Amino acid sequence: MTEAVRYERDGAVAVITVANPPVNALGLAVRQGLWQAIDRFADDDAAIALIVGEGRLFIGGADISEFGKPPVEPYLPDVCTHIERSTKPVVAAVHGPALGGGCEIALGAHYRLAIKGARFGFPEVKLGLIPGAGGSQRMPRLTGVGPALDMMPAGGSVTTDEALKIGLVDRVAEGDAREAGLVYARELLESGAPVRAVGTLPRPAHDAAAFEAARALWQRKSRGEVAPLRAIDAIEAATRMDLDEGVQEERRIFLELMQTPQRAGLIHAFFNDRKVAKLPEIEGIAPRALSHVGVIGGGTMGAGIATACLLSGLSVTLVERDAAAADKARGTITGNLDAAVKRGKLAADRRDATLAELSAVTDYAELSDCDLAIEAVFEDMAVKHEVFARLDAVMKPGAILATNTSYLDVNEIAAATKRPGDVIGLHFFSPAHVMKLLEVVVADATATDVTATAFALAKRLGKIAVRAGVCDGFIGNRMLSTYRGAADRMILEGASPWEIDAAIKAFGLPMGPFEMSDLAGLDIGFMTRQRKAATRDPRDVVPTWADAMYHEGWLGQKTGQGYYVHEDRKAKPNEAVKPLIEAARGDRPQRTFTQEEIQRTYMAAMVNEAAKVVGEGIARRPLDVDVTLLYGYGFPRWRGGPMKWADTVGLPALLQDIKEWSKADPYFWQPAPLLEQLVADGRCFADLNKEAAQ
Ligand code: T1G
Numbered sequence: 183m184t185e186a187v188r189y190e191r192d193g194a195v196a197v198i199t200v201a202n203p204p205v206n207a208l209g210l211a212v213r214q215g216l217w218q219a220i221d222r223f224a225d226d227d228a229a230i231a232l233i234v235g236e237g238r239l240f241i242g243g244a245d246i247s248e249f250g251k252p253p254v255e256p257y258l259p260d261v262c263t264h265i266e267r268s269t270k271p272v273v274a275a276v277h278g279p280a281l282g283g284g285c286e287i288a289l290g291a292h293y294r295l296a297i298k299g300a301r302f303g304f305p306e307v308k309l310g311l312i313p314g315a316g317g318s319q320r321m322p323r324l325t326g327v328g329p330a331l332d333m334m335p336a337g338g339s340v341t342t343d344e345a346l347k348i349g350l351v352d353r354v355a356e357g358d359a360r361e362a363g364l365v366y367a368r369e370l371l372e373s374g375a376p377v378r379a380v381g382t383l384p385r386p387a388h389d390a391a392a393f394e395a396a397r398a399l400w401q402r403k404s405r406g407e408v409a410p411l412r413a414i415d416a417i418e419a420a421t422r423m424d425l426d427e428g429v430q431e432e433r434r435i436f437l438e439l440m441q442t443p444q445r446a447g448l449i450h451a452f453f454n455d456r457k458v459a460k461l462p463e464i465e466g467i468a469p470r471a472l473s474h475v476g477v478i479g480g481g482t483m484g485a486g487i488a489t490a491c492l493l494s495g496l497s498v499t500l501v502e503r504d505a506a507a508a509d510k511a512r513g514t515i516t517g518n519l520d521a522a523v524k525r526g527k528l529a530a531d532r533r534d535a536t537l538a539e540l541s542a543v544t545d546y547a548e549l550s551d552c553d554l555a556i557e558a559v560f561e562d563m564a565v566k567h568e569v570f571a572r573l574d575a576v577m578k579p580g581a582i583l584a585t586n587t588s589y590l591d592v593n594e595i596a597a598a599t600k601r602p603g604d605v606i607g608l609h610f611f612s613p614a615h616v617m618k619l620l621e622v623v624v625a626d627a628t629a630t631d632v633t634a635t636a637f638a639l640a641k642r643l644g645k646i647a648v649r650a651g652v653c654d655g656f657i658g659n660r661m662l663s664t665y666r667g668a669a670d671r672m673i674l675e676g677a678s679p680w681e682i683d684a685a686i687k688a689f690g691l692p693m694g695p696f697e698m699s700d701l702a703g704l705d706i707g708f709m710t711r712q713r714k715a716a717t718r719d720p721r722d723v724v725p726t727w728a729d730a731m732y733h734e735g736w737l738g739q740k741t742g743q744g745y746y747v748h749e750d751r752k753a754k755p756n757e758a759v760k761p762l763i764e765a766a767r768g769d770r771p772q773r774t775f776t777q778e779e780i781q782r783t784y785m786a787a788m789v790n791e792a793a794k795v796v797g798e799g800i801a802r803r804p805l806d807v808d809v810t811l812l813y814g815y816g817f818p819r820w821r822g823g824p825m826k827w828a829d830t831v832g833l834p835a836l837l838q839d840i841k842e843w844s845k846a847d848p849y850f851w852q853p854a855p856l857l858e859q860l861v862a863d864g865r866c867f868a869d870l871n872k873e874a875a876q
C-alpha cells in the first residue's frame with residue numbers, strides 16, 4: 183500500500199481510506215494505493231469494501247498540479263473501472279466535497295452513501311477540461327442526461343438532498359462517514375446486496391431537445407471557452423456508446439482539451455486564487471479583531487460596502503452628511519439585502535436580524551466603538567482630509583482607518599491623521615457587495631497587522647484581496663488609464679469606438695472600453711480628466727470628443743445616450759458621436775485597423791503598463807496583476823490574465839511591437855524596463871512568480 187491510502191479490516195468490511203492532505207487529491211500515490219487496495223480486497227476474505235476520505239472531505243478530484251505533465255499509470259479512468267469490476271461489493275461513503283475525480287471514484291463504487299452536507303460536482307470545465315475518468319458516462323446512466331447537462335457544462339455541483347433526488351446516491355446519513363459507512367456496508371451485506379456496476383446500466387436515453395437546448399445555452403454563455411460544449415459532446419457519447427467505448431471517447435476529448443491554452447490559463451487562475459493571499463510580510467501576523475465596522479458615505483460604494491459587511495455578519499454604523507442622505511443609504515442597503523434574499527445569498531429568516539445590525543447616522547461620535555472605518559466619500563482630497571481628521575479624533579486606539587479612494591494618494595490621506603500606521607486603502611469595486619476584487623493599498627506607514635487584518639476582512643467578505651502599493655490608480659485603474667489611452671489613440675488614427683469594442687469583446691472581455699464608459703457614466707471620466715488637467719503631460723491624448731459628449735449631456739446609460747443609444751435594454755452605435763471624433767482627428771493621417779491589430783495594441787499597452795507596475799513594486803508579482811484584471815476588470819479567466827497571455831504569445835514579439843510603435847510615439851510606447859530585462863534574460867513573467875514563491 184502507499185502512504186496515501188490505508189487498508190484496514192473492520193470485521194467483514196475492508197475499509198479503504200484516502201489520506202492525502204489537504205484535499206485527498208488523486209495524485210499518483212493515491213491512484214496506486216487505490217489500485218493495490220482493490221487487489222488486496224480481491225485476495226482477502228473481506229465481504230465488502232468501504233472507501234472513505236480522511237479529514238474534512240472525501241476527495242477533491244484529480245491532482246491539478248499534475249496536469250500538463252506526462253500522465254503516469256495507473257490512469258484515473260482505469261482506477262475507477264478497476265473498482266467497478268470488483269467481484270465483491272464496494273461502497274463509497276462521502277463527506278464534504280466529492281469533486282471531479284472524487285465523484286468519479288464514488289461512481290466507480292457499487293453503492294454511494296452521502297453524509298449530510300456532502301457536495302457532488304464536476305468542476306472540470308472551470309479548469310478548461312471535462313470529466314476524464316468516466317464521469318460523463320456513468321453519471322447519466324444513473325441520473326439520465328438532464329442532471330448531467332445541468333451540472334457538467336457549468337462546472338456545477340449538487341447538495342446531498344439533490345444528489346439523492348437525482349439518483350446519484352443511494353442513502354443519506356448523519357455523522358461520521360466511516361461509522362455511517364460501516365453501518366450501511368453491514369446492512370448491504372445482511373441484505374445480500376449484489377455487485378452493481380453503474381457502467382453496466384443501460385445507456386441513457388438520447389433527449390435531442392435537451393442536447394439542442396444545452397448547446398444553444400452554452401454557445402451563448404461560454405464566450406470563447408471551449409470546454410462547456412465539449413462536455414455536452416461527452417455526455418451525448420454516453421447515449422450512443424457502451425461504457426468502455428464512451429470512456430475512451432471522453433478520454434480523447436479530455437486529452438484534446440489538456441493541450442489547449444485555455445486549460446493552461448484556467449489552471450493558472452485556479453492556483454493564483456490561492457497564491458495571491460500568500461504574502462511573506464503578513465505570514466504569521468495576527469489580524470486585529472473586527473466585529474463593528476464604520477462606513478463613511480452611503481453613496482454608490484458606501485452602501486455596497488455596508489451591505490457586504492452586514493452579509494458577512496459584521497455590525498455596521500454608516501455616517502452620512504445629513505439625515506436625508508442617511509435614510510437614502512439605509513433604503514439602498516435594505517434593497518440590497520432583499521435582493522440577496524432573492525438570490526439565496528441571505529436566508530429570509532436572517533433578513534431582519536441582519537438589517538438590525540445597521541445604524542445609519544450623521545454623528546461621527548457614533549463611530550467611537552468601531553474596530554474599522556471605511557471611508558467612501560467624494561473623490562476629492564480636501565474632503566478626504568477633513569473626514570480623516572474627524573475619524574482620527576473619534577476612533578478608538580487600535581482602530582483601522584481605511585479609504586476606498588480610486589486614485590488618490592493614500593500616504594497623503596494618512597498624513598491627515600496622527601496614526602498613519604493605522605491607515606490603509608481598501609479599494610472595492612462597484613457594486614461592492616457583488617464584485618469579488620479588493621485592492622489592499624498598503625501605504626508607507628501602514629502597520630503589518632493592519633495589512634493582515636485587511637486580508638482577513640477580505641476572506642470574511644468572500645473577496646479576493648490583492649496587495650497594491652501607492653501610486654495613481656494602484657494596480658487596476660492605473661493599467662486601465664493606459665490601455666484606455668491606447669484605445670483613444672486608435673480612435674485618432676482611424677478606428678471607431680464600436681469596432682474597438684467589438685474587437686475587445688471578441689478577445690473575451692464582457693464589454694469594450696466605450697461600452698464600459700457608457701455603463702460607468704461619461705461624467706466619471708470627465709471629472710477624472712478635470713482632476714488631472716493641472717498635472718497632465720501635454721503629450722497625453724485627451725479624448726476631446728468625450729468632453730464634447732459630456733457637455734452635450736450624453737453621459738451613457740444613465741442618460742440613454744453616450745457612445746451608444748440605449749433603448750429597451752438594447753444599445754446601438756450613436757452616429758452623432760462621429761462628427762465629434764472627426765473634429766478631434768483634424769488632419770491626422772487615417773488608417774484602418776484589423777480586429778487582431780486592435781487587440782494586439784490594446785493588450786500591449788495593458789501588459790507594458792503592468793510590467794511597469796510590477797517593476798516598481800506596486801504589484802508584488804505578475805500573478806497579482808492577473809488576479810486584479812480577472813476579478814476587477816472582466817479579463818477572460820480562460821486566458822489566465824494579461825501576464826499569462828503575454829507569456830503565451832511571447833514577450834520578445836510583444837516588446838518588438840512596442841519598440842516599433844515607439845518610433846512614431848516614443849512617449850506612450852516607452853518599453854517597460856522590466857519587459858526589456860526579461861526579454862534580454864530570456865525569462866518571462868511566470869519565472870518571476872516562481873521566484874517570488876521561493
Ligand atoms: N489538486 C491539487 N491541489 C489542490 C486541488 C486539486 N484537485 N484542490 C485543492 N488543491 C490545493 C490548493 O491549491 C491549496 O493549496 C490546498 O489544496 C487547499 O485548497 C479526471 C480532470 C476541494 C473545495 O476542481 O475546489 O478531477 O494553497 O484553499 O477552500 O475528471 O480546493 O494550500 O498550497 O481551495 O477548503 C477537479 C478543486 C479536478 C476541485 C477545498 N477538482 N479544489 O476548498 O481549500 S479535475 C476541482 C477545490 C478532475 C477528473 C478531472 C477546493 C476544495 P495551497 P483550498 P478549500
Ligand code: NAD
Nearest residue numbers: 479480481482483484502503558559560561586587588612
Ligand atoms: P457617491 O457620490 O455615490 O457617494 C459619496 C457619498 O459620500 C455621498 O452620499 C455623500 O453624501 C457622502 N459624503 C460626502 N462627504 C461626506 C462627509 N464629509 N461625511 C459623510 N458622508 C459624506 O460616490 P461613490 O461613487 O460612492 O464614490 C465614493 C468613493 O469611492 C470615491 O472615493 C470613489 O473614487 C471611490 N470608488 C468609486 C467607485 C465607483 O465605481 N463609483 C469604485 C471604487 C471606488
